[in-house]
Amino acid sequence: MLTYIIRRVLLIIPNIILLTVLLFWGVSGLLGSPAGMMLGEDASPAAIAELNARYGFDRPIYEQYLSWMWNALQGDFGRSFTTQQRVSEAILPRIPVSLELAGFAILLAMLGATILNSIPFARRFLSTFNTGASVIGITVPNFMLGISLIYVLSVKLHWLPTSGWVNWSDDPGEHIRRLIMPMITLSAFYFGSFTLVYRAEYRAVYRQLFIKVARAKGLPEWKVSFKHALPNSILPVITYIGLSLGQLTGGAVVTETVFSVPGIGRLFVQSITSHDFPVMLAISMIIIIGVVAMNLLADILYTVVNPQIRLN
Amino acid sequence: MNSVRLVGISVIFTVIALAIFASFLATHDPNKSSIDFLQGASTAHWFGTDDLGRDIYSRVLFGARTSLSVGIGAAIVATLLGVPIGIAAGYLGGKVDVLVVQVIDLFIALPGLVLALIITAMVGPTLINLMFILGFVMWPTIARLVRGQALGIRESVFVEAAKALGGRSSWIIWAHIWPNLLRIVAAQFAITVSFAIFTSASLSFLGLGVPPPAPDWGGMVRTGFDFLSITPLVSLAPGGAVAFTVFGFYLVGSTIE
Numbered sequence: 001m002l003t004y005i006i007r008r009v010l011l012i013i014p015n016i017i018l019l020t021v022l023l024f025w026g027v028s029g030l031l032g033s034p035a036g037m038m039l040g041e042d043a044s045p046a047a048i049a050e051l052n053a054r055y056g057f058d059r060p061i062y063e064q065y066l067s068w069m070w071n072a073l074q075g076d077f078g079r080s081f082t083t084q085q086r087v088s089e090a091i092l093p094r095i096p097v098s099l100e101l102a103g104f105a106i107l108l109a110m111l112g113a114t115i116l117n118s119i120p121f122a123r124r125f126l127s128t129f130n131t132g133a134s135v136i137g138i139t140v141p142n143f144m145l146g147i148s149l150i151y152v153l154s155v156k157l158h159w160l161p162t163s164g165w166v167n168w169s170d171d172p173g174e175h176i177r178r179l180i181m182p183m184i185t186l187s188a189f190y191f192g193s194f195t196l197v198y199r200a201e202y203r204a205v206y207r208q209l210f211i212k213v214a215r216a217k218g219l220p221e222w223k224v225s226f227k228h229a230l231p232n233s234i235l236p237v238i239t240y241i242g243l244s245l246g247q248l249t250g251g252a253v254v255t256e257t258v259f260s261v262p263g264i265g266r267l268f269v270q271s272i273t274s275h276d277f278p279v280m281l282a283i284s285m286i287i288i289i290g291v292v293a294m295n296l297l298a299d300i301l302y303t304v305v306n307p308q309i310r311l312n
Numbered sequence: 313m314n315s316v317r318l319v320g321i322s323v324i325f326t327v328i329a330l331a332i333f334a335s336f337l338a339t340h341d342p343n344k345s346s347i348d349f350l351q352g353a354s355t356a357h358w359f360g361t362d363d364l365g366r367d368i369y370s371r372v373l374f375g376a377r378t379s380l381s382v383g384i385g386a387a388i389v390a391t392l393l394g395v396p397i398g399i400a401a402g403y404l405g406g407k408v409d410v411l412v413v414q415v416i417d418l419f420i421a422l423p424g425l426v427l428a429l430i431i432t433a434m435v436g437p438t439l440i441n442l443m444f445i446l447g448f449v450m451w452p453t454i455a456r457l458v459r460g461q462a463l464g465i466r467e468s469v470f471v472e473a474a475k476a477l478g479g480r481s482s483w484i485i486w487a488h489i490w491p492n493l494l495r496i497v498a499a500q501f502a503i504t505v506s507f508a509i510f511t512s513a514s515l516s517f518l519g520l521g522v523p524p525p526a527p528d529w530g531g532m533v534r535t536g537f538d539f540l541s542i543t544p545l546v547s548l549a550p551g552g553a554v555a556f557t558v559f560g561f562y563l564v565g566s567t568i569e
Binding site for chain 1: 418420421423429430433506510513514517518520530540541544547548554555558559563
């Protein structure tokens with residue numbers, strides 16, 4: 001087991017290095033001179049040269065990459081072009097916000113999909129509703145769902161504030177009120193895909209012998225469903241969560257932008273539209289490394305949970 | 313014929329018809345501004361007008377052209393990349409397969425929208441660029457699926473027979489592998505179109521869409537978002553159009569599989 005984990009971790013490292021090289025080369029090669037972008041088109045060549053020398057843009061690209069990587073490994077991602085703030089200081093406080101939103105969204109989707117599809121009578125009556133809701137969840141884009149929620153719940157009914165964020169430490173009630181709509185928006189897609197994945201497995205499990213045994217010994221139907229069928233059908237959903245983490249960051253970017261949530265995704269969009277190269281690079285790297293690491297973690301967890309698939 | 317798929321097919325045909333006949337069906341010039349800005353739905357402006365007084369209904373119609381071209385274009389690029397690579401890996405196996413699987417795994421783990429955002433920021437959002445970017449982001453899913461299928465078909469008796477009769481690889485791929493892949497590729501093509509439209513609309517909502525003044529659904533939602541409390545249709549109409557189109561292609565793709 002340990003050797004398996006070590007080998008997987010070692011295999012990931014070249015991938016991460018390759019990705020960071022591609023990203024760095026792509027961003028700096030294709031975006032053109034950062035100095036030209038920062039100073040505008042009318043900048044004098046002398047000013048551009050001075051700025052290039054100050055930020056080190058005049059060095060060969062591999063040298064820039066190595067020094068960037070060396071600093072990044074020590075936690076120094078440089079300074080933002082637009083605000084001159086340290087990139088690490090701009091990003092760090094935003095990470096918990098994004099993680100909280102994403103975590104609650106995944107949890108909501110998972111609970112919703114497994115519970116709604118396990119209620120015994122749901123198989124007959126709720127089935128059409130669940131199918132409809134999951135197709136809507138998969139096909140309605142986050143921004144459309146978010147804006148519709150804002151229109152109905154905030155503009156028309158005045159139940160919830162339209163957008164923005166309040167810290168838990170400042171006002172817990174308000175924090176939760178502002179979390180509701182982004183959480184629903186982000187979880188919709190996952191509710192849909194989890195429902196499809198879970199239901200397929202659940203139906204297969206329900207045809208197995210131990211379900212018949214559970215019924216034969218007189219267990220009520222809901223106990224058969226929740227105690228025997230549910231735990232045995234949840235594994236594919238867990239695998240699916242691992243596979244969909246990449247997708248999740250994309251959804252989070254859109255959702256955070258719609259609801260003005262001060263998370264890492266919104267900062268990412270801002271850095272892209274304002275050509276803030278260091279922030280954009282740092283967030284891309286964090287997202288890429290995070291997603292690759294989480295995928296690995298999901299793989300390892302899967303082998304721990306299910307000893308049948310210990311690959312050699 | 314499955315009734316759900318029939319619904320999907322009618323949605324797709326409706327959207328395609330609206331896009332083709334947009335110039336006949338439109339009631340106004342989609343790019344002509346007027347002083348009647350931010351009006352609600354009326355007989356003159358069926359979906360109201362936006363902040364520059366342009367007719368939303370006509371803009372939604374013309375927006376279908378942009379969305380469909382990007383979606384279908386991206387799916388074609390993804391298929392042209394994914395199918396040959398997938399067949400090569402699955403049928404030839406060996407070192408090619410190991411390499412391809414590595415690359416696919418690497419790309420599939422990456423967030424499509426984030427990748428598309430980065431590349432679009434680098435090369436600029438034009439119609440052609442968006443097709444290639446989204447196609448490039450989506451080819452690994454097709455390649456993985458095709459590889460898995462090709463791997464299975466390679467082991468079947470008819471391929472073995474063809475080999476025993478001295479058929480060359482190129483002939484076997486053309487005559488035996490490809491026809492058996494057609495169905496799954498068609499399904500995945502529809503799904504790819506739906507996600508390409510979804511992603512390109514998200515990109516334009518975030519500010520990296522086809523540049524104005526061309527009507528573009530994601531961009532329209534973005535502008536309308538500021539006026540949600542005055543005239544919700546400015547953003548809800550194009551947003552609904554995105555959802556409707558994505559829904560149609562998704563239904564068709566998921567029922568073929």
